[in-house]
Amino acid sequence: MMKKKYFINANIIDPHNNISEIGGLIIGEDGKIEGVGKKVNKNNIPSREKVIDLKENYIFPGIVDMRVFVGEPGYEYKENFRTLSNAALSGGVTSVVTMPNTDPIIDNVSIVDFLKRRGRDKSKINIFPTASLTKGTEGTNMTEFGLLQSKGIIAFTDGIKTIQNTRVMSRIMNSAKDLGSLIMQHAEDQELAENGMINDGIISTKLGLQGIPEIAELIIIERDLTLLEEYNCRYHISQISSGKAVEIIKDRKDKVRFSCGVSINNLSLNENDIGDFRTFLKLSPPLRTEDDRLSLVQGLNDGTIDVIVSDHKPEDEEQKRLTFAQAATGATGIETLLSLSLELYHNGSVKLEKIIAALTSNPAKILKINKGNLSVGNDADFCIVDINKPWIVKQENLVSKSKNTSIENKRLQGKVTNTYVKGQELYNI
């Protein structure tokens, strides 16, 4: 049994419970939340108890990151469950949804047991694994949604790949409807995006790199949402990258129920950041124009976009010290997800409550998990944040096993100082 903990004088933001106020937090001996909000203050805590005064620093629910790649099994040299959870904790992330693109791919029941065991033994955070939609992510044969989710699979996605075949997609949706499964689609038409590396536009023409047109994303979104009207299942678009996608989604949300995410990279950076062939900014979906970025920020503001993800994709140096065409796609980002998101608050583009909802309560609601909130009786997963603390992202200081950050040398404002999981402090600065 751990000791009871009292925090007071904190700026508490808990979108799930509509809390945004100065108050306190009480953690019971069982690691559950016993009290939260302005009712918790010095006057109603016994004087013999040790009280931690947070001096108006912030308490957020532990972040739920819906799109994370871990290297286990198969790519342990890029990231394993232990290094992932340490990186996550340093960024205030206490729950992650892991992608199935491992070696072997997570597409059958026996490998899920292995995954759950490794996740439980090696990781200090909550791991919610996904399985692939199709066997081997080959886009043809469905996996066993029912059996897999009974083993603890939270959702189904081919991760870095898209279901290209419309017939297969319609059957996937139909099955998911029967079984109540959550489908997460990486929206990109493979043919239109073939060999593509960055946004199709003046930068790709200048750099001489094959572009990925925004229509590659729009075609799949339009197709899936049309299918969804017929086969109404739980459907989530993993990430969008263009202003036009925001328009389509905004329009369709009146007609069908679905949700949509965006990578913090696409919210914070644009294609110009690629500069002189910086392979760490080779991302999928690609960074697009500043207008696209602004539309995404607007989409987050008006609720068109539900979730912000890190799209944490560790790649070792060998995969990035190559020409742009040869380099692997993706960037790490789990430990900078919150700080980089706070940039949108500091520069006045998005309200703090909205950002925190997109990082905590919204993903939890989509996933139907009791995480990302500070409800009384729930596990005390939360982080304490000095929202103004300035710091600079340096590769050598990153916790993740791979150092392919998209924001090397970026100045950020706001840093997680402590992270708690089930009432236990697992990280402090």
Added chain:
Amino acid sequence: MATKTKAIKISQKHLLGIQDLSINDVSLILKEAEKFIELNKSKNKKLDLLKGKTQINLFFEPSTRTQSSFELAGKRLGADVMSMNITNSAIKKGETLIDTAMTLNAMHPDIIVIRHQDSGACNLLSQKVNCAVLNAGDGRREHPTQALLDALTILNRKKKIQGLKVAICGDILHSRVARSNIYLLNMLGAEVNIVAPSNLLPKDIEKFGVNIFSNMKKGVKDCDIVMMLRLQNERMSSSFLSSNREYYEYYGLTQDKLEYAKSDSIIMHPGPMNRGIEIDTKLADDTNMSVVKEQVELGVAIRMACLKIFCE
């Protein structure tokens, strides 16, 4: 020794693309090259300007004229020239470009000339070596010495570039020659028309300050220069185009289309040519109009100038 102009110096350490050059850089290179034109025609072609210097040619893509042109240029200036044979090298055994660069760098070359199938490969190389890097073509990004030799050829024939109208025709999408020429011709004050089927146009190319035509007759109208690009055969298989026959009909340079250009217009081509696909074989051989051989000849002079300037 050739006369040394101390007045202007090149602004760049490497020659990676026309994009990085200033107009002063370009005129420095063109002036220097002019000095070598006569030398290359004379009996004794050998100088010792680069005596004791080491030049490494690193060609990851097959190339006849560019590679031999650079090799000859280096030798005529007295450099020790080594051409790496990629097919037998460690690269075939899986060595990365950066590792190759480190290895070569340890041999203290003074200049590396690189041709690579990936855009930006020369930029990557230049970050890892101490010597100057000359780009001999990277992916579809840039081929600066080709654009410079084209400019020198135009100057030789037309005595100016300012105010000329140039049509660049063909596969612009995949062409580094087109990109470098657009930058350079714009910089030197020419008006550039781009003539291509829409499938072979890169996105947002109009933002480069060029006029776009999908009709060749309109595109070459009143042009002083008609620059044809090579069409690679694999473009047919990936649905960029329907057939050679149709391409030739609409975008091949034939007498009837050339009629629309100025009567004293010249034809250029970076080579190697696909006769009967992008150019009529008679036009290609018409020495009054076609300056293809001159381009090759002046290419050596341009590369000598670049080697000399960037070695210093």
